[in-house]
Amino acid sequence: MEKRWNIKETGDKEKVEHLSKVLNIDRFLSNLLVQRGVETFDEAKAFFRPSYEHLHDPFLMKDMNKAIDRLEQAIEKDEKVVVYGDYDVDGTTSVSLVYSFLKPYFKNISFYIPNRYEEGYGISYKGIDYFAEEKCTLVIALDCGIKAVDKMIYAKEKGIEFIICDHHTPGDILPEAAACLDPKRPDCNYPDENLSGCGVGFKFLQAFCKRRNLDHAKLYDYLDLVAVSIASDIVPIAGENRVLAHFGLEKLNTNPSMGLKHIIKVAGMQGREITISDIVFKIGPRINAAGRIDSGNDAVNLLVSTNEANASSMSIDIDKCNDTRKGFDRDITQQALDLIANDADLRNRKSTVLYEPQWHKGVIGIVASRLTETYYRPTVILTESKGFATGSARSVEGFDLYKAIDACSDLLENFGGHMYAAGLTLKIENIPAFKERFEQYVAETITPDQMIPQIEVDEEIGLKDINDKFFRILKQFRPFGPGNLRPVFVTKRVFDYGTSKKVGKDQDHLKVELIEEKSGSIKQGIAFSMGDYLDKLQTGNPFDVCYTIEENVYNGRSTLQMMLKDMKFPYAEEYSD
Structure with missing residues (x-):
């Protein structure tokens, strides 16, 4: 599925240069700090060196x-x-x-x-x-x-x-x-x-x-x-x-x-x-x-x-409960995917609403998330519980799921949640009407851009900029999570070095070795579920990569590697006959 790369704006130039100087780090790293609202030496010190003294007085609550x-x-x-x-x-x-x-x-x-x-x-x-x-x-x-x-x-x-x-x-x-x-x-x-x-x-x-x-x-x-x-x-x-x-x-x-x-x-x-x-x-x-x-x-x-x-x-x-949960998750997800694959009407909709009374209530939220990832559209998964249909819903970036469900509230017994996740209960006989009403609301309000998966990119760098010092400081940005996501980088015009190959039990992953056109710098990486890209890599044309940087430790030896999130191939015409 096509993905859109949203490259963030560079932080304020003066602030980036100031932090780069006072912290003795390169501007790519100081830009990451400014993007995260860290703009002064003291703020950087608090960011890199958390302290119990930074905890607020609980009696302020x-x-x-x-x-x-x-x-x-x-x-x-x-x-x-x-x-x-x-x-x-x-x-x-x-x-x-x-x-x-x-x-x-x-x-x-x-x-x-x-x-x-x-x-x-x-x-x-x-x-x-x-x-x-x-x-x-x-x-x-x-x-x-x-x-x-x-x-x-x-x-x-x-x-x-x-x-x-x-x-x-x-x-x-x-x-x-x-x-x-x-x-x-x-x-x-x-x-x-x-x-x-x-x-x-x-x-x-x-x-x-x-x-x-x-x-x-x-x-x-x-x-x-x-x-x-x-x-x-x-x-x-x-x-x-x-x-x-x-x-x-x-x-x-x-x-x-x-x-x-x-x-x-x-x-x-x-x-x-x-x-x-x-x-x-x-x-x-x-x-x-x-x-x-x-x-x-x-x-x-x-x-x-x-x-x-x-x-x-x-x-x-x-752990056994988790194995059972994974089994339910895997089986129900596959059943749901099969229902969509075998029904042209379901495939062509702007939303997904599926109901099977035997699906396990404990995993339908996970299944809703997996289907949203696959088809990238608002999704509702329903099962039967105590004579009612009950379910979980998940959304895509920028689309208000709660409003969509609220537009169907007269068909529901109860519901709750927020913009990206919700739960709902309705009478089983109301499922067909809910399915059509929900689809109508989504079709009328969702934008084409909202149906394309997005990758938020922090900045464009060169492969030559990735070195031990760069990564040593990057590690100090941890812990990563919402509000401080692991930085995502883009490097343009790289080539396959000639050694990239498919790996994995089903040969559906790629182990890549890439060389940068400008600097000649070479870096290794892994691209999960991108085995089908190998032929494009081997055409000899340059391409762009989107990735995070991680440490690979094997047999006690540590190396840096790119974890590829996506690739784009916009330069084929430049190299065609």
């Missing part, structure tokens, strides 16, 4: 004093407390963090993860009823609750109070809780509103430590959990999140908690550096798999474990 007062009251009166969170990675890491840290202060503290299929996301009435039966008087809700207005009224009638620690956008009315911690509250002036749910839980505990004059080092020992939440919940790795992710990754790589250590082991990542990408693709999916296939409680039990044998056994079980 609205309701933090109320939250700590209520927690202190619960400790003083020896109340029965529950730590509550969703079954995804952010929710389970949040619960593991707060439960583990507060456990020494309570005789009666437990955790609760709602059942994905019986209770759904967020705070549930079933959960509140259970807390009432167990005579719990305080619930600390993490990564959820900021819109649970009716449920807070119900809980209050049952004699239960909540401290809500959330990071989602509130509704017009805040729930009546003992405290509502949420940096996205309109009346909250906290300096950073992009914390993960686990990050808000961390700030809550940070305030508790500050109130009691506790050694913060004990809290920092749990930052590996916070880093896992930041990476998995795709929040910007900038500002406070950059500090938390930096030290969390440091902990994850040097002395991870028992549960995470065993997840790293079953994922086959022992003995190598763990990155944000590893969390996103290796650690996070395993934690998520527990809630998708079985129970999110299994993930928390592993993450709070301090027993080597138990952690080992539970990590193996979670």
